[in-house]
Every structure is written in structure tokens, then in C-alpha cells.
Amino acid sequence: MHVLAPYGAGPPLALVLSYLAGHRESQTEAASSIVVHGNNVGEMDEALSQISEAFRLAGEFMSELPATQNDPAYLADRCHGIAQAYNAAFRMLQPYGGLDAGGPLDFLLLRRSAEEAAAGRSQFLGEPPVQQEPFHVAGADVLQGARAVAGGPLRRLASSSGSPPPVQPRQGSGRRRRESGQRQTLMVPAQRTGNTELPPDDGYTWRKYGQKDILGSRYPRSYYRCTHKNYYGCEAKKKVQRLDEDPFTYEVTYCGNHSCLTSTTPLLTLPAATVASTTNSPTPTSAGSRLAPDLVMAHAEQPRFAAAPLSTSIHLGMNWMPASVQQGIGAGAGEGISSGAQMNVSAAGRDSDYPVLDLADAMFNSGSSGASSMDGIFPFHQRRDT
DNA sequence: CGTATTTGACCAGG
DNA sequence: CCTGGTCAAATACG
Numbered sequence: 001m002h003v004l005a006p007y008g009a010g011p012p013l014a015l016v017l018s019y020l021a022g023h024r025e026s027q028t029e030a031a032s033s034i035v036v037h038g039n040n041v042g043e044m045d046e047a048l049s050q051i052s053e054a055f056r057l058a059g060e061f062m063s064e065l066p067a068t069q070n071d072p073a074y075l076a077d078r079c080h081g082i083a084q085a086y087n088a089a090f091r092m093l094q095p096y097g098g099l100d101a102g103g104p105l106d107f108l109l110l111r112r113s114a115e116e117a118a119a120g121r122s123q124f125l126g127e128p129p130v131q132q133e134p135f136h137v138a139g140a141d142v143l144q145g146a147r148a149v150a151g152g153p154l155r156r157l158a159s160s161s162g163s164p165p166p167v168q169p170r171q172g173s174g175r176r177r178r179e180s181g182q183r184q185t186l187m188v189p190a191q192r193t194g195n196t197e198l199p200p201d202d203g204y205t206w207r208k209y210g211q212k213d214i215l216g217s218r219y220p221r222s223y224y225r226c227t228h229k230n231y232y233g234c235e236a237k238k239k240v241q242r243l244d245e246d247p248f249t250y251e252v253t254y255c256g257n258h259s260c261l262t263s264t265t266p267l268l269t270l271p272a273a274t275v276a277s278t279t280n281s282p283t284p285t286s287a288g289s290r291l292a293p294d295l296v297m298a299h300a301e302q303p304r305f306a307a308a309p310l311s312t313s314i315h316l317g318m319n320w321m322p323a324s325v326q327q328g329i330g331a332g333a334g335e336g337i338s339s340g341a342q343m344n345v346s347a348a349g350r351d352s353d354y355p356v357l358d359l360a361d362a363m364f365n366s367g368s369s370g371a372s373s374m375d376g377i378f379p380f381h382q383r384r385d386t
Numbered sequence: 387c388g389t390a391t392t393t394g395a396c397c398a399g400g
Numbered sequence: 401c402c403t404g405g406t407c408a409a410a411t412a413c414g
Binding site: 225 | 402404405406
Binding site: 387388389390391392393394395396397398399400 | 401402403404405406407408409410411412413414
């Protein structure tokens with residue numbers, strides 16, 4: 001697959017688009033498999049037309065990309081539109097056996113920023129603006145949110161206050177405390193495997209760099225940063241803390257966005273043809289990315305279509321987007337893509353709260369020999385300076 | 387042996 | 401000065 005330019009520079013979107021466009025052919029195939037299940041012709045037709053629409057939009061989008069690539073807001077809208085179409089199809093198809101194993105899984109969530117939506121750039125959205133709310137921001141009503149969500153589907157907390165303080169990280173010899181504007185908090189139910197519950201995995205690979213006892217909390221807070229930081233300066237971080245009152249729920253706060261494409265899954269094979277042979281070999285990379293049984297399972301159980309064209313998933317590095325656009329998507333993005341294989345119709349999030357692009361989780365997984373191979377792939381590798 | 391985690395010290399902000 | 405966040409040496413792990 002031809003991958004776009006360096007991360008952080010070229011729009012990863014291009015990848016998505018080529019991906020989508022590349023799968024137009026598969027449309028018919030998808031259609032036929034749908035028909036098999038369906039018994040409501042009308043609805044099937046609807047779903048199919050939605051899928052067609054999505055493909056069409058994607059193609060359109062792709063062709064205008066050269067002209068619009070400098071307009072992130074527009075691109076975001078386009079993505080949303082496409083995602084909407086897929087989501088619509090998904091909803092229609094769900095009764096016929098989507099992988100709805102009980103509760104939405106939020107994968108790659110692309111949420112448009114509030115401003116953006118408010119600014120009325122949403123001509124694209126066929127749907128009402130994101131209902132933004134189930135919970136309050138950390139600090140405020142977290143607990144309530146936690147309670148509400150515990151045991152339930154993963155949900156996103158409303159992103160933090162409207163105006164991030166424009167604190168300019170300043171350059172010091174010592175430790176800089178960076179204050180990335182966007183941060184968001186999620187309440188995540190603990191993964192339970194047997195009788196041990198472990199902190200949630202979100203599909204990214206994190207490296208723990210600290211732990212602190214927090215005043216007034218029974219459990220310590222752990223600090224993680226993206227494992228790939230060293231390779232291409234991915235600044236994403238997260239804090240994880242167990243809730244006192246509900247130890248089965250973790251409060252996860254993401255700061256910063258991934259500028260890397262993470263992957264815990266096998267290589268992405270764009271051309272539909274090659275996918276079939278790509279078996280899924282989960283590649284837990286480290287403690288940071290232990291498999292997340294619960295989150296992944298629902299999908300893992302999913303029968304792999306013989307030639308499932310849309311069966312890998314990509315984490316998009318959205319770093320090239322201005323903060324205004326990516327606010328709120330960032331690191332918080334994925335919840336539980338750990339072993340790929342989704343973005344079939346059924347994987348598209350259902351909640352329409354956020355347009356969901358769960359595309360292939362891609363890229364490098366080349367042997368995993370770690371650094372050395374990475375170096376080859378990412379010349380812009382930059383060692384952490386100190 | 388290289389990489390990830392642990393853990394106390396250090397730093398910055400309030 | 402207290403607290404949360406980060407660093408980095410020591411340690412564990414594979």
C-alpha cells in the first residue's frame with residue numbers, strides 16, 4: 001500500500017480515501033452478502049443505497065482532495081458525511097446480525113469541535129448536532145458519570161471546558177510541563193478476565209512513566225505516554241485512575257493527540273484481494289497494550305468474511321489538523337481496537353453522536369523487532385532529546 | 387541485552 | 401509549601 005507522507009505532515013486522510021475508493025468494487029459483494037441475511041427488501045435497499053452513498057461521497061471526496069486538503073474543516077465535514085452514511089447503513093443492517101454484542105464500542109471517534117459545529121459548517125450533517133453530554137467533565141460530576149456508565153458501553157465524557165488556557169510551554173532546561181490544550185476524560189469499565197480486572201486498553205500502545213498517589217483518592221494515578229514517542233515524537237499521553245467508589249471503572253484522561261499511527265494488528269492490506277490471506281495475529285506489544293478481551297472480543301467473534309475487504313482498521317493520525325478541528329478526537333480516539341478487523345459495516349459506531357471512522361488499523365508491524373526496523377521505516381525518527 | 391515498569395526525586399504552578 | 405506531573409535510575413521482564 002502506498003502510504004502517504006510522513007506523519008504529521010501529509011494528511012492521513014489520503015490513505016483513508018484511497019482505501020475507501022479502492023473498495024468500491026467490493027460494494028457488490030457486500031451487497032450480496034447483505035441480501036442473504038435480509039428479509040426486508042425495502043430496508044435492504046435503503047441500507048444498500050446508504051452504502052452506495054458512502055462510497056460515492058468517498059470517491060467525490062477523494063477527487064476533490066487535492067483542492068481541499070488545506071481546509072481541515074471542510075475535510076472534517078466530508079469525513080463526517082461519509083461516516084454518517086456508513087453509520088446509517090450500519091444501523092439499518094444491525095437487526096440482521098451486526099456484531100452488536102451488547103453495547104456500542106466507540107472506536108475511532110472523530111468528533112467535530114463544538115465551535116465548528118456551532119459555526120454552522122455542518123451542512124453535511126444529515127443529523128442533528130452531537131448531543132454532547134452524558135457526563136460532565138472531570139472534576140465536576142465524574143463520579144456520577146462513572147456510575148452511569150459503569151458496566152455499560154464506553155462513553156466519552158464531554159470534553160473539557162471551552163477555552164483551554166493558552167499556556168505557552170516554555171523552554172527550560174528542566175522539565176517542561178506541557179499543557180496541551182485538549183484533554184478529555186472517559187470513564188472506562190475495567191476489563192475483566194476471569195477474576196482479574198485490568199486497566200482498559202484502547203488500542204494504542206502506552207508506556208507508563210509515572211505513578212502518583214492522589215490526594216483524596218484511594219488509588220494511585222498512572223501516567224502513560226505513547227510508546228512511539230521516541231520514534232516520531234508522538235506526544236499523546238494519558239492518565240489512568242481507578243475510581244474510589246467504583247473500582248471497576250477507570251477514569252482515563254487523554255492529553256494530546258497521537259501523531260503516530262499505532263498498530264497492534266497485522267499489516268494493513270489495502271487491496272481487498274490480499275486481505276483474505278492476512279490472518280489476524282494479535283500482537284500485544286507490551287503491557288501497555290495487553291489485549292483487551294472485552295473490548296475486542298465482540299469483534300473477534302465476528303465471522304471473518306471470506307474476502308472481507310473492509311476488515312482491517314486504521315488509526316488515523318490526525319495530527320496535521322489544527323487544534324480546532326481535532327479538539328476532542330485525539331488520543332481519546334480509539335477504544336478497544338486491539339486486534340483489528342473491523343470497519344465492516346457493523347463496526348461503524350452506532351451512536352451517531354460522533355462520526356466514526358474505524359478504518360484499518362494499519363501499518364507497520366514489520367516484524368516488530370522494534371526500534372531498528374522502525375528506524376528504517378521512519379527516517380524522521382527522533383530520539384528524545386534531553 | 388534491550389525494553390518496559392517501578393519508584394523516589396525533582397520541577398512547576400497555585 | 402503542597403500537589404500533580406515528569407524524570408530517570410534501578411529494577412524487572414522476555
